[in-house]
Amino acid sequence: DAGVIQSPRHEVTEMGQEVTLRCKPISGHDYLFWYRQTMMRGLELLIYFNNNVPIDDSGMPEDRFSAKMPNASFSTLKIQPSEPRDSAVYFCASSLLGWRIAFFGQGTRLTVV
Amino acid sequence: KNQVEQSPQSLIILEGKNCTLQCNYTVSPFSNLRWYKQDTGRGPVSLTIMTFSENTKSNGRYTATLDADTKQSSLHITASQLSDSASYICVVSPDGGFKTIFGAGTRLFVKA
Numbered sequence: 001d002a003g004v005i006q007s008p009r010h011e012v013t014e015m016g017q018e019v020t021l022r023c024k025p026i027s028g029h030d031y032l033f034w035y036r037q038t039m040m041r042g043l044e045l046l047i048y049f050n051n052n053v054p055i056d057d058s059g060m061p062e063d064r065f066s067a068k069m070p071n072a073s074f075s076t077l078k079i080q081p082s083e084p085r086d087s088a089v090y091f092c093a094s095s096l097l098g099w100r101i102a103f104f105g106q107g108t109r110l111t112v113v
Numbered sequence: 114k115n116q117v118e119q120s121p122q123s124l125i126i127l128e129g130k131n132c133t134l135q136c137n138y139t140v141s142p143f144s145n146l147r148w149y150k151q152d153t154g155r156g157p158v159s160l161t162i163m164t165f166s167e168n169t170k171s172n173g174r175y176t177a178t179l180d181a182d183t184k185q186s187s188l189h190i191t192a193s194q195l196s197d198s199a200s201y202i203c204v205v206s207p208d209g210g211f212k213t214i215f216g217a218g219t220r221l222f223v224k225a
Contacts, residue, residue: 004156031211033211042202042215042216042217042218043157043202043215044215045211045212045213048211055211056211056212091156091157093156095211101147101159101162102159102211103159104156104157104158105156106154106155106156107154107155107156
């Protein structure tokens with residue numbers, strides 16, 4: 001298995017633009033998570049899905065952020081409009097309920113200028 | 114307030130030496146505690162997960178301890194290698210679910 005796959009690895013965009021981050025979880029995993037990591041705040045859980053259904057989005061910072069999981073093998077995190085303070089590394093992770101260990105992707109480094 | 118505090122913030126050791134990283138938490142209730150290793154530019158990778166009843170758990174040269182009474186955990190690395198250079202993150206789950214509380218991490222540098 002290739003693990004959790006995220007794209008792009010790096011994204012540089014101008015303030016006000018829409019940004020879409022993509023994630024392919026490990027096949028068979030029923031939980032998917034989106035995290036944000038910054039130097040100031042460390043790792044923060046933004047939202048997680050179970051069987052493609054959003055369970056808890058209380059970590060999503062603002063209405064500018066939205067996440068979808070149209071099927072078991074794909075999820076997106078969208079920021080519209082983007083702001084410089086959104087600059088961070090965004091991680092996607094997946095897990096099986098019985099394991100309770102999340103397997104992380106390599107992250108997308110987002111820079112908003 | 115649920116918090117996870119790690120110390121030291123950063124650490125430099127010589128290759129072959131041992132080191133111990135600390136994690137103190139004020140999370141309540143408590144279900145489990147995990148240690149993750151994060152290499153630069155990569156996602157975190159799980160090292161250990163410990164529940165309330167476990168005191169010690171090893172994973173190769175990594176040994177985690179847990180004292181649920183004092184709400185402290187440590188990660189001991191034996192015979193350090195250059196590849197151990199990474200951030201080590203302590204994560205606590207209050208209820209066994211996925212709303213976990215992350216520590217800020219300890220940045221370890223192993224020098225030749």
